[in-house]
Amino acid sequence: MKTVRIAGVPEHFNHPWQLAIDRGGFKAVDLNLAWTAVPEGTGKMCQMLRDGTTDFAVILTEGIIKDIALGNPCSIVQEYVSSPLLWGIHVAANSPLQSCGELEGKTVAISRPGSGSHLMALVYAKQQNWKAAPVLKVVNTLEGAVTALTEAQADYFMWERFMTQPLVDQGVFKRLGECPTPWPSFVIVGRNAYMEQHPEVVAQLLKTINATTQEFKQLPNIDATLASEFQQKTADIQQWLQLTQWSQQPLSAESFEAVQQELLALNLISKPLTYHQAVKS
Template sequence: MKQVNIGGVPEHFNLAWYLSLKKGEYKNENINLRWHDYYGGTGEMCKALRDKQIDIAVILTEGIVTDIINGNPCKIVQTFVQTPLIWGIHVAHNSPYKTIEDLRGKKAAISRYGSGSHLMAFINAKNNNWNLENDLNFEVIKNLNGAIEGLTNQKADYFLWEKFTTKPLVDNETFRRIGNCPSPWPCFVIAARNEFIESNKKELQTILNIINNTTTAFKDIPRIDKTIANRYQQKLEDVKEWLSLTQWSQELIDKKTLNYVQNQLLALNIIPEMVDYKRLTHKL
């Protein structure tokens, strides 16, 4: 049986992987798919891909594009979630900041440099016409628990993270959300190490076929909203809203979209250059 290591964030977006693993669908195809949770998000997964700790990652589009251009020997093999990620802009509940403009020049908590929380802080700054050199400051906090500590103890002033994941922390008055910042592109893609793609095309295609069958019918799974609410400590009404806003994909991200992502990243000085579509993607 072929062992394959895959990583992703332990959030509701990836429940489809858990369900297909629980049903033993990969083992039925002689693949021992081992899921690894990455609480540190995109930056931590990029490192794991580089270090060959995982073969595949379900990862934020902007994060893996940036890391591939910076030398990570990987390629995007499919879009996973077609819709944008809605990033909530959070402050500590007792923070004096009330508006996004109040955060100009303040310190953003980020999981690590190159992470989604880091890159989206630039997108938010650009959206609000801030000076990208003078109005952005960062404090590395590693993960969501680090953000709770960092904002509560005033090591940092604000934090961007997926709106529905942090909603329980807003409800219990740990955080206060003062705005949203949707990613201007499909949020999650599936990326794999080049070496793994070359030597395991059949297994990779099988894995994609299984997860695509699951995501195609995901919203039709009986009581899926209640399953998500219970598993991720979410309110049922929030889960229903999230499901209504979220669309999975079974296709490879297109050239036009990736060029748009690169254009935005280049404008923000996050990447040094734009690269060819084929350097970023592999079509099975």
């Protein structure tokens, strides 16, 4: 049985992986799937792919395309979540800031450079036509953002709005607005060196996870299960399930190009890739 290392954020999007592990789906295709939860997010997973401490990752589309363009030797093997990621824009509950228009030039907490919280802060600033760029404060994790905002080390923080809902309910954060990604949110990516050595693994991996995501929304009491695991209200999970669409398809050339053009416009990459340089066919 071949051990395959894969990394992803410990969020509801990735519950299908744990479900497939628990059901023995990967063992049925002779894979021992070793899952690593990475609360630091995309920037940390890009580093793990680069240094070979994971073989695959479930990662934000814009973050990995940026890192592949900057030399990360890996490839996108499939779209994972085709729906946009809905980023909440948060300030501390006691912050005097009352609207997103007041955030121009302010300090934004980010998990790390190259993370989704970093890239989407820049995307949002561009969408708002702000002249003053946000100041960046690295906080590593959601818990670090709580500290940074409550201690006034940063002014605002962007994170997936349903995962931050408990903090809003508890009066830790105040949500000023939302910003959906203009592209599919998550992809599955693998290290090129690993996939060249084990070409059969990709098909086995995708076959198992795709079978799980196809039926995921129809599972009995899945809303209650997720609400319990992620300390969410069932009504919020039900809304999230309605908005979220898992994918079993390749990332399209159109989606790839939409992300790349945004990265070029933000000067986050300087040289464009071809579709086949980033996406495994």
